[in-house]
Amino acid sequence: AQSVTQLDSHVSVSEGTPVLLRCNYSSSYSPSLFWYVQHPNKGLQLLLKYTSAATLVKGINGFEAEFKKSETSFHLTKPSAHMSDAAEYFCVVSVPGGSYIPTFGRGTSLIVHP
Amino acid sequence: GAGVSQTPSNKVTEKGKYVELRCDPISGHTALYWYRQSLGQGPEFLIYFQGTGAADDSGLPNDRFFAVRPEGSVSTLKIQRTERGDSAVYLCASSPTGINTDTQYFGPGTRLTVL
Structure with missing residues (x-):
C-alpha cells in the first residue's frame, strides 16, 4: 500500500521569498515520487520526479526537491517565489509491482503576494 | 507535438441521463488513466x-461507470444514470509504458x- 500526505493545504509567501511545500509518503517498496503543478484552468504539468537516482532533483522554473528516505519526505522548494508560481501543487507516489497506480496528495495551494 | 486532448471541455446534463467523455492520448502511449x-x-x-x-478498474465507484479503449488509443468514459454527486472534473492522462517511473x-x- 502507498499513501502521500501534503502537510499544508495552503502556503502563503511574498514575492522574492523562499517557498517550501511539504510532502510525506508511505510505501512498502522503493517509491517514485513526483510533483505536479496545476495552474487555474490548465492541465496538470510535471515539475520534477525522483526515480532512485540522485536524491536532490531539479525541475522546471527553479523548483527542486530532495528525497529523504529516513524521513519519508519529498519536500518541494524554490529559493525565490514569483507571482507566476501561484498554483495548486500535488505530490504523487508510485511504486513498482501491481499496476503502478499513482497516488495523489490532496494538494497545496501556493499563494504569492506582491 | 500534440498533447492529451479531452472532449467536451464542459458537459452539463440532467440527473438520470447518460454521458460519454472522450480522451485522445499522446500517440504511441500504451498506458491511459482516468481520474x-x-x-x-x-x-x-x-x-x-x-x-x-483495463489493467485496473478498482477506482470505479460503482457499476454506473464504465470505460473502453477498443483500439488502444482513444478512450471513452461512460456514466449511466448520472447523479448530482458525479459532478466533478474528469481528467485523462497517458504515459509511454505505464511503469512506476513514467x-x-x-x-x-x-x-x-x-x-
Missing part, C-alpha cells in the same frame, strides 16, 4: 488501461455538471 477531481481535492484514480485492456501527461479535463 476524477472534486473541488479542493487531488485527482482520484478511476481506471487504468494498458493497451486495449511521467504522466494530462489533458485539460472535462467539467461535468449534473443538475
Whole structure:
C-alpha cells in the first residue's frame, strides 16, 4: 500500500521569498515520487520526479526537491517565489509491482503576494 | 507535438441521463488513466488501461461507470444514470509504458455538471 500526505493545504509567501511545500509518503517498496503543478484552468504539468537516482532533483522554473528516505519526505522548494508560481501543487507516489497506480496528495495551494 | 486532448471541455446534463467523455492520448502511449477531481481535492484514480485492456478498474465507484479503449488509443468514459454527486472534473492522462517511473501527461479535463 502507498499513501502521500501534503502537510499544508495552503502556503502563503511574498514575492522574492523562499517557498517550501511539504510532502510525506508511505510505501512498502522503493517509491517514485513526483510533483505536479496545476495552474487555474490548465492541465496538470510535471515539475520534477525522483526515480532512485540522485536524491536532490531539479525541475522546471527553479523548483527542486530532495528525497529523504529516513524521513519519508519529498519536500518541494524554490529559493525565490514569483507571482507566476501561484498554483495548486500535488505530490504523487508510485511504486513498482501491481499496476503502478499513482497516488495523489490532496494538494497545496501556493499563494504569492506582491 | 500534440498533447492529451479531452472532449467536451464542459458537459452539463440532467440527473438520470447518460454521458460519454472522450480522451485522445499522446500517440504511441500504451498506458491511459482516468481520474476524477472534486473541488479542493487531488485527482482520484478511476481506471487504468494498458493497451486495449483495463489493467485496473478498482477506482470505479460503482457499476454506473464504465470505460473502453477498443483500439488502444482513444478512450471513452461512460456514466449511466448520472447523479448530482458525479459532478466533478474528469481528467485523462497517458504515459509511454505505464511503469512506476513514467511521467504522466494530462489533458485539460472535462467539467461535468449534473443538475
